[in-house]
Amino acid sequence: MPIRLYNTLSRTKEEFVPQSPGKVGFYACGPTVYHYAHLGNLRAYVFMDVLHRVLRYHGYNVNLVVNITDVGHLTDDADQGEDKMEKGAAREGKSVWDIAAHYTAAFMEDVKSLNIKQPTTWCKATDHIPQQIKLIKDIEENGFAYQTSDGVYFDTSKLDDYGKLIAGFDKEGLQAGKRVDMGEKRNATDFALWKFSPKNETRQMEWDSPWGRGFPGWHIECTAMGCHYLGEQFDIHTGGIDHIPVHHTNEIAQAQGAFGRDHVRFWMHNEFLVTDGEKMAKSKGEFLRLASVIEKGFSALDYRYFCLLTHYRKPLTFTWEAIEAAATARKRLTQRVAQLKESAQPAGLPSAERLEFQKQFAAAVYDDCNTSQALGVVHELLKSDLSDGEKLALLLDWDSVLGLKFAAATIPSTDVPKEVQALVDEREVARKNKDWAQADKLRAEIAQRGFLVSDSEQGPVVSQDNT
Numbered sequence: 430m431p432i433r434l435y436n437t438l439s440r441t442k443e444e445f446v447p448q449s450p451g452k453v454g455f456y457a458c459g460p461t462v463y464h465y466a467h468l469g470n471l472r473a474y475v476f477m478d479v480l481h482r483v484l485r486y487h488g489y490n491v492n493l494v495v496n497i498t499d500v501g502h503l504t505d506d507a508d509q510g511e512d513k514m515e516k517g518a519a520r521e522g523k524s525v526w527d528i529a530a531h532y533t534a535a536f537m538e539d540v541k542s543l544n545i546k547q548p549t550t551w552c553k554a555t556d557h558i559p560q561q562i563k564l565i566k567d568i569e570e571n572g573f574a575y576q577t578s579d580g581v582y583f584d585t586s587k588l589d590d591y592g593k594l595i596a597g598f599d600k601e602g603l604q605a606g607k608r609v610d611m612g613e614k615r616n617a618t619d620f621a622l623w624k625f626s627p628k629n630e631t632r633q634m635e636w637d638s639p640w641g642r643g644f645p646g647w648h649i650e651c652t653a654m655g656c657h658y659l660g661e662q663f664d665i666h667t668g669g670i671d672h673i674p675v676h677h678t679n680e681i682a683q684a685q686g687a688f689g690r691d692h693v694r695f696w697m698h699n700e701f702l703v704t705d706g707e708k709m710a711k712s713k714g715e716f717l718r719l720a721s722v723i724e725k726g727f728s729a730l731d732y733r734y735f736c737l738l739t740h741y742r743k744p745l746t747f748t749w750e751a752i753e754a755a756a757t758a759r760k761r762l763t764q765r766v767a768q769l770k771e772s773a774q775p776a777g778l779p780s781a782e783r784l785e786f787q788k789q790f791a792a793a794v795y796d797d798c799n800t801s802q803a804l805g806v807v808h809e810l811l812k813s814d815l816s817d818g819e820k821l822a823l824l825l826d827w828d829s830v831l832g833l834k835f836a837a838a839t840i841p842s843t844d845v846p847k848e849v850q851a852l853v854d855e856r857e858v859a860r861k862n863k864d865w866a867q868a869d870k871l872r873a874e875i876a877q878r879g880f881l882v883s884d885s886e887q888g889p890v891v892s893q894d895n896t
C-alpha cells in the first residue's frame with residue numbers, strides 16, 4: 430500500500446516514493462534554544478515523530494536530521510531587531526552559550542517525555558559555521574548575493590519563481606514598511622546570508638568569514654546542514670506553517686542559488702496550536718509548556734494523545750477541558766491494553782478480520798498521517814469480536830506508529846493510599862464548587878504521589894502513573 434503525503438509545494442497529496450529505493454532523507458526544523466519550547470512548538474515534533482514512525486512502519490530506512498538553532502538570529506524577519514540568543518542571555522543574566530545548553534537540555538527532556546524517537550542526527554548551528562560559509566560562497570559565486578555595509582544578502586530578484594512555496598505569494602506586496610527598514614537592500618524580499626558584527630561591539634557569538642567578522646543569517650543554517658547530511662537533494666522537510674512564507678521560502682532560494690535546483694521534494698507543514706483563537710507564541714511573554722501540563726497532574730502522553738486526535742494540517746485548539754478529555758480517553762485505552770495483556774492467549778495465524786483491521790489502520794496512517802482516523806480504527810478493533818490475542822497483537826504493532834507505550838501498560842493498582850484518597854475526595858468537593866484552580870492544584874498533588882486521577886460519569890478514577 431503506497432504512502433500519500435500532502436506536499437505544500439504542489440498543494441496536493443502525492444504518492445511518496447523516495448529518490449533512493451528503500452531510503453528516506455528527512456530534515457525537520459528544530460528549536461531555537463533561547464527559551465523553553467511551548468506546546469505549539471511541541472506539536473510540530475509530535476507530527477515529525479508520527480511521520481518518522483509511519484515511514485519506518487512502511488519499511489523505509491529513515492535518515493532523520495533535526496537542527497538545534499543555538500546561534501543568535503534576529504527577532505524580525507527583516508533581519509532587524511534583537512538577537513534571540515542575546516535577548517535570552519540578558520533576560521537571565523547568563524552567557525548565550527549557557528542559555529543554549531540549558532534550553533537544549535530542557536527540549537531534550539520534552540522529547541523524551543513525549544516518546545519521540547531520536548533522529549539519526551541532532552545538528553547544532555554553531556558546529557556547522559564552515560558549512561554555512563561554504564554555502565554562502567557558492568551562492569555568491571553564482572551571482573545571487575551582494576554585499577552591503579551590514580552584511581551579505583541574497584538577491585531574490587534573480588529568481589523568477591521566488592516565493593513559489595506559498596500560493597498567491599505577492600512579492601510586490603512585501604513593501605519595505607512591512608519588513609521594517611529596507612536599508613541598503615535592493616529588494617524588500619532580500620534576506621541576510623551573513624550579518625556583520627556592529628562596529629565597536631563584540632558579540633558573544635561571532636566568527637571570521639571571507640566578508641568580515643559576524644554571524645550567519647537565520648535561513649542559511651538549515652539549507653547548509655540539511656544538504657551536508659542528506660545531499661544536495663533529499664526527500665522531506667517539515668516545519669510549522671509559519672515557516673512557509675519566509676524561512677522555508679528562503680531555504681529554497683538558497684538551494685537554487687547554490688545548486689541550481691530545489692533541494693527538497695516534499696515540503697510538509699503542521700498547523701498551529703491555538704488558544705483563545707490565537708496561535709501560541711513565545712513573543713506573548715507567557716506560554717504553556719509541557720511542564721505546565723505535567724504540573725496539573727497530566728502525563729506528557731496525554732498531550733501526545735491530544736495531538737493525535739486532530740490531523741496535523743488542521744488547527745488544534747487547546748483547552749484544559751480538552752486535555753482532560755484526552756487524558757481520560759488515553760487512560761481507558763491503556764487500561765484496556767493492560768487487561769488484554771493479562772487475558773490474551775497467543776494470537777496465532779491472523780484471521781481474515783484481523784487482516785482487514787490491519788489494512789484499515791495502514792490505510793489511515795499512509796493517508797497523510799491521519800492519526801485521528803487511525804485512532805478510530807483502534808476503537809473499532811476493541812469493540813470487535815476478534816480474540817484478545819489478536820487484538821493485543823494489532824495494538825502492539827500499531828503502537829509503533831502511535832507511540833503511546835502500550836507495551837508498558839499495566840493493570841492500575843486498586844490500593845489507593847488514604848492520603849491520596851483524601852486528596853481525591855477534596856478535589857471532588859472543589860470540582861462541585863467549580864473551584865477549578867483548587868481542583869488543578871489537588872490533581873498536581875495527587876500526581877506528585879505517583880497517582881493519576883481522571884473524571885468519568887461514575888466519578889473520579891484513580892490509577893498509578895506508569896508513564
